[in-house]
Amino acid sequence: xxxxxxxxxxxxxxxxxDMAYPALIMGWAALGNGIDVTIFFTFWGMDLINKxxxxxxxxAPIANPSMKMSMMGVPGNLGIPNVMGILPGMTxxxxxxxxxxxxxxxxxxxxxxxxxxxxxGAKLYACKMSVDMFGLxxxxxxxGVEDIVTxxxxxxxxxxxxxxxx
Amino acid sequence: xxxxxxxxxxxxxxxxxDMAYPALIMGWAALGNGIDVTIFFTFWGMDLINKxxxxxxxxAPIANPSMKMSMMGVPGNLGIPNVMGILPGMTxxxxxxxxxxxxxxxxxxxxxxxxxxxxxGAKLYACKMSVDMFGLxxxxxxxGVEDIVTxxxxxxxxxxxxxxxx
Amino acid sequence: xxxxxxxxxxxxxxxxxDMAYPALIMGWAALGNGIDVTIFFTFWGMDLINKxxxxxxxxAPIANPSMKMSMMGVPGNLGIPNVMGILPGMTxxxxxxxxxxxxxxxxxxxxxxxxxxxxxGAKLYACKMSVDMFGLxxxxxxxGVEDIVTxxxxxxxxxxxxxxxx
Numbered sequence: 001x002x003x004x005x006x007x008x009x010x011x012x013x014x015x016x017x018d019m020a021y022p023a024l025i026m027g028w029a030a031l032g033n034g035i036d037v038t039i040f041f042t043f044w045g046m047d048l049i050n051k052x053x054x055x056x057x058x059x060a061p062i063a064n065p066s067m068k069m070s071m072m073g074v075p076g077n078l079g080i081p082n083v084m085g086i087l088p089g090m091t092x093x094x095x096x097x098x099x100x101x102x103x104x105x106x107x108x109x110x111x112x113x114x115x116x117x118x119x120x121g122a123k124l125y126a127c128k129m130s131v132d133m134f135g136l137x138x139x140x141x142x143x144g145v146e147d148i149v150t151x152x153x154x155x156x157x158x159x160x161x162x163x164x165x166x
Numbered sequence: 167x168x169x170x171x172x173x174x175x176x177x178x179x180x181x182x183x184d185m186a187y188p189a190l191i192m193g194w195a196a197l198g199n200g201i202d203v204t205i206f207f208t209f210w211g212m213d214l215i216n217k218x219x220x221x222x223x224x225x226a227p228i229a230n231p232s233m234k235m236s237m238m239g240v241p242g243n244l245g246i247p248n249v250m251g252i253l254p255g256m257t258x259x260x261x262x263x264x265x266x267x268x269x270x271x272x273x274x275x276x277x278x279x280x281x282x283x284x285x286x287g288a289k290l291y292a293c294k295m296s297v298d299m300f301g302l303x304x305x306x307x308x309x310g311v312e313d314i315v316t317x318x319x320x321x322x323x324x325x326x327x328x329x330x331x332x
Numbered sequence: 333x334x335x336x337x338x339x340x341x342x343x344x345x346x347x348x349x350d351m352a353y354p355a356l357i358m359g360w361a362a363l364g365n366g367i368d369v370t371i372f373f374t375f376w377g378m379d380l381i382n383k384x385x386x387x388x389x390x391x392a393p394i395a396n397p398s399m400k401m402s403m404m405g406v407p408g409n410l411g412i413p414n415v416m417g418i419l420p421g422m423t424x425x426x427x428x429x430x431x432x433x434x435x436x437x438x439x440x441x442x443x444x445x446x447x448x449x450x451x452x453g454a455k456l457y458a459c460k461m462s463v464d465m466f467g468l469x470x471x472x473x474x475x476g477v478e479d480i481v482t483x484x485x486x487x488x489x490x491x492x493x494x495x496x497x498x
Contacts, residue, residue, distance in 0.1 A: 006491060011330075013188060018375055022345060022497070025461060029483035043184055101465050129191060133267050151195035158328070159172060162490070164343075164497045165188070165330045177496075179354060209350055295357060299433050317361035324494070325338060331354070331496045 007036040007161035012045035014166060017057040017098055017110075020048050022166050024113040031120045038161070039117075040154055041145075042127035045166075046134055049126060049141045054111045058095040111142060118144035125149045125157075173202040173327035180332060181213035183223040183264055183276075188332050190279040197286045204327070205283075206320060207311075208293035211332075212300055215292060215307045220277050224261040277308060284310035291315045291323075339368040339493035346498060347379035349389040349430055349442070354498050356445040363452045370493070371449075372486060373477075374459035377498075378466055381458060381473045386443045390427040443474060450476035457481045457489075 008030045010023035027037045047053040102109075108116065118124060126141060126148045138148065149157070174196045176189035193203045213219040268275075274282060284290065292307060292314045304314065315323075340362045342355035359369045379385040434441075440448065450456060458473060458480045470480065481489070 008487075011188075013185075013332075019345075022343075022374065025483045026486065029487045032484060033487045035487060042188065105461070105464055107461070129271070129273070132271055151191045152198060154192065155174075155195045155199045155201060161328070162493070162495050163328050163330055164495055165332055166345075166497055177354075179351075179498075208354065295437070295439070298437055317357045318364060320358065321340075321361045321365045321367060327494070329494050329496055331498055 004160065005034070005036050007038070007158075009158045009161040009163045010037075010039045011163065011165045012039060012041050012048055013043045015044035015047035015053075015057065017059045017095060019166055020057055020110050021102075021107075023164070024110065024117070026164070027117055027122060028113065028120075031117065031122060036161075037117065037122040038125065038157065039122060040125050040127060040149075042130045046126065046130050046136065048110055049114070049124065049145050050136065051140060051142050054114075054142060055109070057110060058091050059098055114142060114144060125154075127151070127154070170326065171200070171202050173204070173324075175324045175327040175329045176203075176205045177329065177331045178205060178207050178211035178214055179209045181210035181219070181223065183225045183261060185332055186214050186223055186276050187268075187273075189330070190276065190283070192330070193283055193288060194279065194286075197283065197288060202327075203283065203288040204291070204323065205288060206291050206293060206315075208296045212292065212296050212302065214276055214280070215290060215311050216302065217306060217308050220280075220308060221275070223276060224257050225264055280308065280310060291320075293317070293320070336492065337366070337368050339370070339490075341490045341493040341495045342369075342371045343495065343497045344371060344373050344377035344380055345375045347376035347385070347389065349391045349427060351498055352380050352389055352442050353434075353439075355496070356442065356449070358496070359449055359454060360445065360452075363449065363454060368493075369449065369454040370457070370489065371454060372457050372459060372481075374462045378458065378462050378468065380442055380446070381456065381477050382468065383472060383474050386446075386474060387441070389442060390423050391430055446474065446476060457486075459483070459486070 008027070010027055012020070012023050014020070023039055027039060030037050041049050047057060107113075114124065124145045126136075126145055128148050128150045130136075131148050138145075174193070176193055178186070178189050180186070189205055193205060196203050207215050213223060273279075280290065290311045292302075292311055294314050294316045296302075297314050304311075340359070342359055344352070344355050346352070355371055359371060362369050373381050379389060439445075446456065456477045458468075458477055460480050460482045462468075463480050470477075
């Protein structure tokens with residue numbers, strides 16, 4: 001009797017840069033540990049596999065109370081005072097700061113990361129309802145997206161998996 | 167020896183329209199596949215079972231960097247330029263756009279969806295601490311909410327389940 | 333043949349007050365039920381273990397469409413009209429309201445809760461990539477943080493666990 005391979009499934013429902021990375025970082029580590037990795041993209045998470053958008057992901061400083069103080073020298077943050085979040089351009093500043101931090105740490109871009117993960121055996125799927133809602137087609141997606149699947153397919157594919165909703 | 171029924175548990179902690187649907191869509195599919203479905207409502211997710219609020223859920227364009235560009239014709243979004251998010255009325259516009267998209271796809275409203283799911287055997291529970299924090303009573307809830315439960319009850323009920331926190 | 337102890341793992345990725353509590357409340361209940369509890373802190377969730385920040389967590393009213401109406405007497409919310417979210421000071425008002433509600437219900441502060449959980453056997457870990465990104469050091473953390481771990485370590489430690497991403 002053989003033991004079943006461990007399976008981890010990520011659901012990416014957010015389209016912001018900060019919430020794109022958790023699935024990539026954990027998923028990549030999982031692949032390195034011989035774990036089966038599947039990623040489903042749904043709602044705003046569709047941006048991560050949308051060719052026209054994956055290279056333009058942003059973080060939204062305005063809604064994140066954690067994104068303060070470090071500009072004043074308090075360690076532990078990228079720093080943008082909250083009130084300034086409403087000024088046009090602040091989203092761009094915070095996004096550029098995060099992108100630079102990631103580059104400085106040699107973290108691949110979202111597009112590169114997804115490519116590496118596919119090459120290493122991860123399976124990527126787009127949620128059918130989101131595809132319909134946003135009026136997308138298969139050709140709008142980056143390479144490596146296996147298929148467009150329904151929620152029923154999703155349930156079938158995730159039996160016995162650790163499911164992580166992001 | 168009988169195999170145990172697969173169990174999926176959703177925790178709905180958000181009160182926005184876009185984060186209401188994932189549990190409904192996945193949960194409904196799970197029920198169709200013969201899976202045991204339980205939904206816990208906590209924090210802002212209490213709005214989904216609050217009679218006075220479930221029909222008035224909104225999406226908040228201001229904090230969502232994904233909600234741009236499509237007004238300028240880029241596919242893949244509902245579209246509201248980010249800066250406009252701060253203007254009064256933009257939340258209403260984005261919400262109305264999403265509601266129309268969902269209706270056009272024959273997706274039931276949140277209230278209808280929860281009713282259908284209860285009829286199909288899903289169990290709905292409200293988190294006791296949130297009930298206390300928000301000053302709610304059992305009669306504030308829509309029909310179908312089974313009980314108000316503590317975190318300890320929750321842990322008991324979720325043994326062996328796939329837990330999805332939204 | 334001995335049955336394995338149930339394991340629950342929380343990933344805290346948010347630094348706001350409202351998204352700090354779910355892991356604490358569920359984790360504390362789990363410990364009470366004899367369940368193994370591990371908490372990983374990553375991205376904005378680092379604020380929960382950052383000595384300089386854990387006592388200053390905030391909720392951001394601006395992005396949360398659920399935080400309305402109750403000031404006008406509709407039950408079920410802490411209440412701040414959405415448009416007012418952009419006024420400086422509104423975040424502070426909402427945060428102070430939530431802190432008072434929690435105190436009134438004898439809910440410990442985040443710092444106290446984490447201390448209690450460590451004493452009861454919970455294990456706390458910081459995510460290495462976030463530590464590097466935010467330029468943090470072990471001495472920036474509150475007592476009780478066991479170690480700084482990579483995503484690979486995380487995958488090793490979470491085998492067989494129910495993983496809850498917050």
